[in-house]
Amino acid sequence: MRPVIPYVVAALLFGLGVYGVLRRRNAVLVLMSVELMLNAVNLLLVTANTAPLATATGRAVPAPVAPQPSPAAETAAALPFTGQAFTLFVIVIAAAEVGVGLAIVLQLFRLRGTVVVDDVRLDGHTPDTGPQAIVAAPPVAPAPDGPTTRGAGT
Amino acid sequence: MTAADVLMLALGAVAVGSGVLVVTTRHLVRAGLYLVVTLAAVAGLFLVLTAELVAWVQLLIYVGAVVVLLLFAVMLTRAPIGAADDLDRPGWPGALIGGGTGLGLAALLVDAYRWSTVELPEPGTAERLGTELFSSWVLPFEVLSVLLLSALVGAIAISVRIPGRDR
Numbered sequence: 001m002r003p004v005i006p007y008v009v010a011a012l013l014f015g016l017g018v019y020g021v022l023r024r025r026n027a028v029l030v031l032m033s034v035e036l037m038l039n040a041v042n043l044l045l046v047t048a049n050t051a052p053l054a055t056a057t058g059r060a061v062p063a064p065v066a067p068q069p070s071p072a073a074e075t076a077a078a079l080p081f082t083g084q085a086f087t088l089f090v091i092v093i094a095a096a097e098v099g100v101g102l103a104i105v106l107q108l109f110r111l112r113g114t115v116v117v118d119d120v121r122l123d124g125h126t127p128d129t130g131p132q133a134i135v136a137a138p139p140v141a142p143a144p145d146g147p148t149t150r151g152a153g154t
Numbered sequence: 155m156t157a158a159d160v161l162m163l164a165l166g167a168v169a170v171g172s173g174v175l176v177v178t179t180r181h182l183v184r185a186g187l188y189l190v191v192t193l194a195a196v197a198g199l200f201l202v203l204t205a206e207l208v209a210w211v212q213l214l215i216y217v218g219a220v221v222v223l224l225l226f227a228v229m230l231t232r233a234p235i236g237a238a239d240d241l242d243r244p245g246w247p248g249a250l251i252g253g254g255t256g257l258g259l260a261a262l263l264v265d266a267y268r269w270s271t272v273e274l275p276e277p278g279t280a281e282r283l284g285t286e287l288f289s290s291w292v293l294p295f296e297v298l299s300v301l302l303l304s305a306l307v308g309a310i311a312i313s314v315r316i317p318g319r320d321r
Contacts, residue, residue: 001158001274005201007263008227009166015174015256020177022248026241028227029182032189035220036173040207041215042212049271054283084205084278088287091208091215092298096305098220102227103309109231136290 003051049083
């Protein structure tokens, strides 16, 4: 098994993801490109689990000079499926990310009527008045000194 | 070139080719469907790399759940049907940075591994990987469950429509 093949595939997929994030204007397509990047990292982790750099025969790995192995080396030798475990973790994080990201995209579409990320003006946003009470609050007297018409924005 | 190499070359070509189509197609729905092809090819690469459980998890979560979520988002955001011309912004900075990143990483990894061969390890079945997860990685596992729960609550809190708060 030649590990350079999946490594190069992972690198190219990551480059495609970067290109897609920079090129696409639609927020859903940007999320798809982010998924491409996450998958490239997953592929990299799984390949590194199979073929770590120490096993590559092209390069001589310097022999450990310490007579007894360090505890770190023992720990590394005792965990055989670290890359695959991290891949599972990354998949879970990607699922959480896409859930929250799509909620944000849908809310953006509901507020602005578009998901084109170029049209989102970050400085043109009217500030939110914060969370408001859902239950019917007793009518408060208008603030005596405020010229605001928005009734004591709690 | 062993059979595993040929399989990985074919699956990698499929993954990269449909990845190119994901980031260049002008049909929004087709981008999602090409993404399915890419993710399935990557799952096949996982299988060749003996990561058996990861491959099935990839199929279940990515191809099953994430792509369905993305297609739901495409439908809910009143996406254009058919080819759309306004999906892209001018391409050369993205091509420069993306191509530079991809080719640079590829050159780095090719330089590190040259054309060396490794032996395939024992397959990462559910039993072995589960033993590893629940013995060495219990704390990250539990933290991730909390993260998943908070992401769920956050997604609901973002997208819930409170009566009387419509803007």
